[in-house]
Amino acid sequence: MPVIIDTEENRIVARLKGEIDHHNAKELRSDIDVAIDRNRPEIVVLDFSGVTFMDSSGIGLVMGRYKTVSAYGGQVFVENTSAQIKKVMRLAGLDRLAEIK
């Protein structure tokens, strides 16, 4: 299972796992979107602590969730990114969109 989703009041935490590339982004995306649609949480946390690799497909994934969530007034937080992932996210200017910790 590439993502474990914890639902709390007004908040979901999606713990992503493994490598995020074009091959497995699709499944991750639909799992997260199901939880977002169901709960409309004020805060969506994308926890990257279990992610060992990410390319620009991961950027698409974060930007897409950011679009959906900010459209209804929610917020996206990106947490626990490794040095490699931070570098890719900075390149995309994602640190200006979502809060990256």
Added chain:
Amino acid sequence: MNVKNEVKIIFPSNSCNEAFARVAVTSVISALDPTVSEIAEIKTAVSEAVTNCIVHGYRNTAGKIELYVRLTEDNTVYIRIKDTGTGIPDIKKAMEPLYTSVPEEERAGLGFAVMENFMDRIKVTSKEGKGTTVKMYRKICSGKNT
């Protein structure tokens, strides 16, 4: 420059081979004793180029991708990734950060930006209807045997 090692692999454009290409390149370049961060950056660039062949070159249909890796005595990694798919009509535009021809697929348009940032040099050649070749160079600075 003397060649230390060279490897050519041809594989079908299945998306599961994105991971395979990363592992193959990591394994070949390990002979130059790269740092964790050098490995991560080269892997990311390879992942971008191979994904582009699958997503754009072959538009998710069946095709062959050629991956060639060469290590030279000056501790340089040369990587060439080639498809015989659709080709790129305007390379300059395609390489602009945030440009994507498929925005509806949640693509960020950052693949080439990643390759340019993570490699020392990249060169793209393409012909519409014939295919695309991406050539990338990266010098490994950490090598014990410099």
